[in-house]
């Protein structure tokens with residue numbers, strides 16, 4: 389029974405990280421593919437940094453740089469230049485650089501997030517970036533001191549899973565997998581990463597239709613992040629921008645012919 393509780397706590401902490409990043413940071417703040425309700429917006433601005441250890445504004449800025457320079461030398465995390473395992477370090481360095489740039493109000497960074505009506509988190513303005521990591525460590529040690537060391541470890545590693553989640557998406561999502569669209573970058577659709585990381589593995593679909601709340605395209609592609617968007621929409625916490633959704637494969641063929649918004653060509 390104890391093992392089951394530990395596994396459940398790890399899973400919940402892991403899913404909380406994924407949900408916060410993929411729905412609120414990525415589909416919400418970065419691409420406006422879903423419109424967050426005032427409550428959801430307040431939640432992500434206040435608690436996003438505490439949950440994930442990542443500043444929402446800093447993350448969005450880094451991610452928009454990734455889309456602007458995908459798989460070029462200027463990409464914030466490309467396996468083409470850093471290698472699959474090198475992305476783990478590159479994404480950390482890029483995030484730090486972007487956060488410092490935003491704190492110094494450098495135009496190269498602030499110009500990319502002008503639409504976000506909130507500053508970088510106070511923790512990061514005060515150089516207390518480590519506070520969320522410390523808080524989660526204290527909570528996990530608290531479990532341990534109470535006699536539940538395995539539970540504490542499950543909590544901690546679940547909450548600290550986001551660097552690995554980001555690495556899987558940023559490396560394998562741009563190196564290993566199939567392509568539905570002939571995008572100018574090396575983005576791929578990696579099913580295993582998509583299942584593990586809330587649909588984020590469908591990088592090729594996403595780079596072709598970055599403003600779509602739905603990352604899956606083929607019927608066999610499963611996007612748990614979009615399912616969560618639908619659930620949260622039912623709870624009035626966000627609204628999916630349906631006009632920007634990725635088209636169904638059949639509709640896409642019918643609406644092709646010179647339209648700028650249609651895929652340049654199907655590679656698969």
Ligand SMILES: [Zn+2]
Nearest residue numbers: 454575591595
């Ligand atoms: Zn990408």
Ligand SMILES: [Zn+2]
Nearest residue numbers: 419451594598
């Ligand atoms: Zn994106």
